[in-house]
Amino acid sequence: MSEPDGRPVATTSPDEMSAFGSAPTPWSAASAGSTLFLLSKVGSRATKLYSEALEPLGLRPRHVAALRFLESRDGASQKDLVSGLWSDSSSVVSLVDEFERQGLAERRRNPRDRRSYGVHITAEGRRVLRSTEALAEEVESRVLARLSGAQRESLLRVLRSVIGTDPEV
Amino acid sequence: MSEPDGRPVATTSPDEMSAFGSAPTPWSAASAGSTLFLLSKVGSRATKLYSEALEPLGLRPRHVAALRFLESRDGASQKDLVSGLWSDSSSVVSLVDEFERQGLAERRRNPRDRRSYGVHITAEGRRVLRSTEALAEEVESRVLARLSGAQRESLLRVLRSVIGTDPEV
DNA sequence: TATTGTTATACTCTATAACTATA
DNA sequence: TATAGTTATAGAGTATAACAATA
Numbered sequence: 001m002s003e004p005d006g007r008p009v010a011t012t013s014p015d016e017m018s019a020f021g022s023a024p025t026p027w028s029a030a031s032a033g034s035t036l037f038l039l040s041k042v043g044s045r046a047t048k049l050y051s052e053a054l055e056p057l058g059l060r061p062r063h064v065a066a067l068r069f070l071e072s073r074d075g076a077s078q079k080d081l082v083s084g085l086w087s088d089s090s091s092v093v094s095l096v097d098e099f100e101r102q103g104l105a106e107r108r109r110n111p112r113d114r115r116s117y118g119v120h121i122t123a124e125g126r127r128v129l130r131s132t133e134a135l136a137e138e139v140e141s142r143v144l145a146r147l148s149g150a151q152r153e154s155l156l157r158v159l160r161s162v163i164g165t166d167p168e169v
Numbered sequence: 170m171s172e173p174d175g176r177p178v179a180t181t182s183p184d185e186m187s188a189f190g191s192a193p194t195p196w197s198a199a200s201a202g203s204t205l206f207l208l209s210k211v212g213s214r215a216t217k218l219y220s221e222a223l224e225p226l227g228l229r230p231r232h233v234a235a236l237r238f239l240e241s242r243d244g245a246s247q248k249d250l251v252s253g254l255w256s257d258s259s260s261v262v263s264l265v266d267e268f269e270r271q272g273l274a275e276r277r278r279n280p281r282d283r284r285s286y287g288v289h290i291t292a293e294g295r296r297v298l299r300s301t302e303a304l305a306e307e308v309e310s311r312v313l314a315r316l317s318g319a320q321r322e323s324l325l326r327v328l329r330s331v332i333g334t335d336p337e338v
Numbered sequence: 339t340a341t342t343g344t345t346a347t348a349c350t351c352t353a354t355a356a357c358t359a360t361a
Numbered sequence: 362t363a364t365a366g367t368t369a370t371a372g373a374g375t376a377t378a379a380c381a382a383t384a
Contacts, residue, residue: 020332035321036215036309037234038328041255043212046205051350062351065206079365086210088353093367115360115365140205146330152204155331158324159207161315163189220373229373248342257376262344284342284383341384349376354369361364 018145019049046143053135057128058102062087064136066095067121067129070105075118077110104128187314188218215312222304226297227271231256233305235264236290236298239274244287246279273297 050061062085069084070076076084081092096119099105104125107117121129144152219230231254238253239245245253250261265288268274273294276286290298313321 018331018333034305034309035313035325035328036219036305037230038325038332039208039212039312040216040219040230041212042328042331043208043210043215046212047209050205050209060350061206061209077365089366090354090368091352110365113361113365117366136203136205140203143208144204144331146333147327151327151330154323155327156204156207158316158320158327159204159211161320162187162211162313162324163207164187164315231374246342258343259345259377260375282342282384286343339384342382344379344381346379347377349374351372351374353372355371356367356369358367359365361362 017142019045019139019142020146042143046139049143050136050139053139054132057132057135059128059132062091062095063098063104064129064132066092066099067104067125067132070119070121071126071129075108075120077116077118079116081119099125186311188214188308188311189315211312215308218312219305219308222308223301226301226304228297228301231260231264232267232273233298233301235261235268236273236294236301239288239290240295240298244277244289246285247288248285250288268294 047061054060054064065085066081069081073080073084078089078092078096081087081095082089085092087095096105096107096117099119100107102124103122105119105121107119110116110118144155147155216230223229223233234254235250238250242249242253247258247261247265250256250264251258254261256264265274265276265286268288269276271293272291274288274290276288279285279287313324316324
């Protein structure tokens with residue numbers, strides 16, 4: 001699959017595949033020296049693309065993060081979700097409301113402290129979570145289109161260090 | 170400057186300095202495998218902290234990005250700013266409005282195409298831009314507190330590659 | 339007709355504060 | 362008094378669509 005002159009077709013080149021268009025992006029010259037600026041731009045771009053990819057499932061990125069959290073800590077309280085998702089209590093309430101409406105998770109009273117709920121992911125929740133994984137991979141491959149495998153590993157490792165969860169430490 | 174037992178004082182340790190609190194963050198286990206999730210979290214955290222740091226100057230991160238852009242491409246049209254900042258036209262209008270109110274930049278009619286303006290940074294705009302630099306460095310050092318110098322360079326290099334402006338390519 | 343800029347508007351995300359029910 | 366959860370509301374940021382002036 002190539003052009004008449006032998007070049008691979010444009011749509012398979014990293015530049016064409018990238019979520020950041022053809023290089024160089026116009027603003028690069030002014031701000032490519034700022035890690036802060038780049039983190040912010042790349043982060044918001046990734047969020048936006050992932051949001052769009054999740055649209056057919058009726059979910060947004062924070063739903064996926066919450067379902068992942070629940071899968072690893074099933075029965076977590078809403079307070080756990082607040083700290084676990086770096087969110088706030090009112091956002092978590094509406095998040096769990098949506099889960100209950102969609103049948104992806106449910107509240108169960110904690111009999112030992114009736115102020116709190118345990119939030120439990122359902123079988124349907126797990127199934128939906130599995131179906132988001134391919135979408136995440138597809139978006140990630142577009143966002144990181146210009147990176148080699150080694151660079152991708154390096155990025156993941158450094159980001160883990162940034163938040164303090166480097167599994168190698 | 171150290172504790173009696175020779176350890177450096179706590180406030181200077183990477184964990185205490187980091188904008189991400191003490192490791193491990195609760196949500197790490199569930200999602201630290203996702204570069205997408207980490208990019209989004211780190212990016213939004215960086216933006217938020219930088220916003221707060223800029224508050225005394227009456228600016229927000231996008232103002233700084235725009236001033237940087239204007240410094241490198243003075244007289245750019247608002248359309249240039251739209252593509253240059255990866256923004257949209259209505260946002261750029263209000264951005265330039267604010268610059269004019271604050272005396273940081275000004276519109277000048279383009280005599281060769283009277284539909285468009287050239288946006289010109291003022292001396293005050295340059296002065297303010299200089300004063301944001303120390304703030305950006307301070308925030309960056311908190312966000313990247315856990316990274317070594319080599320890791321910081323690696324992160325910057327990889328982020329440049331992501332957006333396609335790696336100066337070494 | 340197409341392009342630059344402007345205005346008005348709406349939508350998402352997040353933050354805050356007041357409230358309830360339990361402890 | 363303090364805590365878990367809920368509700369209402371407001372703000373920032375962004376996106377969209379209709380419009381005016383100019384090409």
